[in-house]
């Protein structure tokens with residue numbers, strides 16, 4: 751089994767990356783592979799399509815998705831927002847019923863607003879959300895700060911354990927013959943009256 755992790759920070763090896771690697775360690779110890787992809791600044795430079803198509807396609811072979819973002823102005827980064835807007839528009843079945851989780855990193859505040867925005871991508875795509883012992887956030891400005899956030903570190907470790915448990919349950923369920931609910935054709939309404 752494999753989990754794709756997206757790093758939505760402008761910094762390839764900053765706090766968000768450090769938080770993702772902590773969850774990856776736990777998943778790897780549980781026998782689950784991980785891959786971290788840095789979105790970079792292409793998304794806000796009007797050049798996201800190639801990476802978005804690549805990730806949307808890659809998701810076909812993934813069992814779970816973890817999205818990491820720094821908090822910028824009490825919201826997810828513009829980079830990850832633009833990127834997810836595109837990926838969730840085109841990835842369709844490659845996301846459906848796969849567990850998802852979001853992690854945010856902030857110096858101080860805006861974390862819950864950013865998490866709310868990220869979790870909404872999962873819930874529009876029929877993805878079960880994996881939770882932890884608190885909301886999935888860490889605090890810091892520099893990567894090493896994350897390790898001083900003891901509660902944040904525990905949140906990451908519990909998240910990794912819970913993601914591994916759910917992935918194994920889904921695999922065991924499939925092996926036991928639990929059927930995947932069929933996808934329904936979406937009913938589109940622009941307004942109700």
Ligand SMILES: Cc1cc2nc3c(=O)[nH]c(=O)nc-3n(C[C@H](O)[C@H](O)[C@H](O)COP(=O)(O)O)c2cc1C
Pocket residue numbers: 759760761763764765766767819820821822823824825855856857858859860889890891892893
């Ligand atoms: C443009 C910008 C906006 C930011 N806005 C916030 C904010 O609203 N709240 C906060 O606590 N930190 C804010 N920060 C700090 C980062 O969220 C924080 O340092 C984060 O851990 C950086 O993660 P990274 O190293 O992965 O980029 C902001 C940083 C930048 C560059």
